[in-house]
Amino acid sequence: MRFHLFDKVIRFVPGKSGVGVKNVTLGEDFFNRHYGLTPLMPEPLIIEAMAQMGGWTIALSTGWQYVAILLRIDKVKFYRPVRPGDQLILKADVLSINESGSLIEGRAEVNGEVVAHAERIMYGNSPVPDHLRAFIKKSYIYVSGGFLDREGNVITR
Amino acid sequence: MRFLMVDRILEFEKGKSATGCKDVTMSEDFLADHFPRFPVMPGVMQLEAIVQLASWLVFVSSEFKSKGTLAELGAIKFRDFVKPGEQMTMEVTFQSMDSEGVTFKAQVRVGDRVKTILTSARLRYIPIETIDDPQEAQDYFHYLTGDKPFGVYAS
Numbered sequence: 001m002r003f004h005l006f007d008k009v010i011r012f013v014p015g016k017s018g019v020g021v022k023n024v025t026l027g028e029d030f031f032n033r034h035y036g037l038t039p040l041m042p043e044p045l046i047i048e049a050m051a052q053m054g055g056w057t058i059a060l061s062t063g064w065q066y067v068a069i070l071l072r073i074d075k076v077k078f079y080r081p082v083r084p085g086d087q088l089i090l091k092a093d094v095l096s097i098n099e100s101g102s103l104i105e106g107r108a109e110v111n112g113e114v115v116a117h118a119e120r121i122m123y124g125n126s127p128v129p130d131h132l133r134a135f136i137k138k139s140y141i142y143v144s145g146g147f148l149d150r151e152g153n154v155i156t157r
Numbered sequence: 158m159r160f161l162m163v164d165r166i167l168e169f170e171k172g173k174s175a176t177g178c179k180d181v182t183m184s185e186d187f188l189a190d191h192f193p194r195f196p197v198m199p200g201v202m203q204l205e206a207i208v209q210l211a212s213w214l215v216f217v218s219s220e221f222k223s224k225g226t227l228a229e230l231g232a233i234k235f236r237d238f239v240k241p242g243e244q245m246t247m248e249v250t251f252q253s254m255d256s257e258g259v260t261f262k263a264q265v266r267v268g269d270r271v272k273t274i275l276t277s278a279r280l281r282y283i284p285i286e287t288i289d290d291p292q293e294a295q296d297y298f299h300y301l302t303g304d305k306p307f308g309v310y311a312s
Contacts, residue, residue, distance in 0.1 A: 001158050003190035003199065029186070034160040035288035042160065043227035044201040044208060051201070067192075070200045076230040132194075139193060 001029030005049035006090055008145020009056065012154065018057030018092045021145075022049050026084035041082035046116045047073060050106030054092040054121050056140060058102045061094065064137045064152075068102055068123035075119035086110045101125050158186045162206035163247070166213060166301045174250045175214040177301075179206045183241040198239035203247075203273050204230075207263045211249045211280055213298060215259055218251075221295045224288065225280030228258060233275045243267045258282050 006020035024041055031039040055068040082088065088108050095103035102125060106118040128136050141148045149155050162179055169175035181198050188196035208227050215225040239245055249263045258281040265273040285291045300307035 001160075001186045003187040029158045030160045032159045036290055036293065038288045040226070040288070042205055042208075044204040047204070047230070048199065048201040070235055072232065072234045073200075073230060074232045078226075078228055081226070135193075 003048075004143055005045060005052045006056075006143070006145075009053075009147035012057065012060060012147070015061045015097060016094055018053055018060070020053045020056070020090045020092075022088040022090060024082055024084055024086045024088060028084075031084065039084050041086075043078050043116070046078070046082060046088070046108050047076060047106075047118060047121075049088060049090050050092060050108055050116070050118050051104075051121050052143075053090040054094075054102075054104030054106055055123060056143065057092045057094060057104070058097055058123060058125070059136075059140055061097055062125070064128060064133060064140065066125035067128055067136060069126050070121070071101065071124045072122040073118060073120070074122070076116065078116050080110075080113070080115050082108075082110065082115055088115070095120065097125075099125065160205075161209070162202060163209045163213065163301060165303070166210070166298075167246075169214055169217060169302070171214075172218045172251060172254060174248070175210055176249075177206075177210040177213070177247045179245045179247065181239055181241050181243050181245060185241070188241060196241055198241075198243075198245070200233070200235045200273065203235075203239065203245065203265050204233055204275070206245060207247050207249060207265065207275055208278075208280070210247045211251075211259070211261050211263065211278075213301065214249060214251065215280060215282065216285065216294065216298060218254075219282070221285065221291065221298075223282040223284055224294070225259060226283050227278065228281040229279040230275075231277030233273065233278075235273050237270065237272045239265070239267060239272050245272070252277070 011019035058068040091107040108116040263275040299305040
């Protein structure tokens with residue numbers, strides 16, 4: 001399986017929030033054995049989806065000076081199962097960003113209903129070495145799903 | 158890939174605790190994206206390994222009637238990276254069980270080094286017949302514990 005847990009970004013307010021979409025399809029590798037009779041999205045991957053949306057929001061908010069490394073996750077609740085065909089809306093709200101680390105509050109919704117809520121996702125901000133900056137920037141543009149152009153600017157429609 | 162994050166169950170005590178392991182290998186698909194040029198075991202995959210082990214312990218503790226899905230997570234701390242070539246040892250300890258589910262804590266070690274600490278989480282019971290073939294699940298459990306070979310080799 002690949003490890004991209006959101007398909008595109010749909011909203012971004014620098015230093016404040018990011019919203020993305022994850023379409024859940026039966027073709028996902030993780031449905032193989034999870035489970036044999038009923039496909040249910042593994043809850044830790046819903047956390048990962050929120051955490052990746054948060055990480056993207058942090059990296060973009062700091063102009064790719066930092067990449068966010070997951071340090072700690074606090075108080076997550078899962079309200080209902082996520083199944084193939086569901087479209088997850090991932091909302092990452094920035095609680096704080098500074099040189100050493102960042103805090104994000106995450107929500108995952110399906111049809112306007114909250115399916116998972118993470119009170120605090122804590123990241124360590126790891127400085128991006130100069131020689132990797134272009135590469136890192138390219139990968140964040142890649143996962144934005146057309147939200148950013150090749151220079152990394154938000155495409156306004 | 159198949160979404161199986163426990164390679165072996167080393168020991169368990171029904172209703173109390175279990176220890177399992179998962180070898181982390183470079184050929185793991187998700188390491189290509191996590192991260193490019195820096196492969197490390199994703200924290201949430203460690204969490205998944207913990208949850209799967211806890212779910213197996215629910216399974217054997219319920220006389221093979223239920224498994225568990227993650228309903229709540231108190232806190233999980235990632236202290237250090239787990240790298241390809243390392244073997245994770247997951248230790249799960251049940252703190253309380255009731256009619257709805259089980260509350261537990263866990264940690265992930267590599268050798269003597271504690272890499273990840275889960276201070277509390279809760280699994281909700283889910284009847285096995287609603288998610289998996291009960292007999293196959295039971296056979297697979299015995300395979301993981303080393304009690305019996307799996308499937309067609311069982312005789």
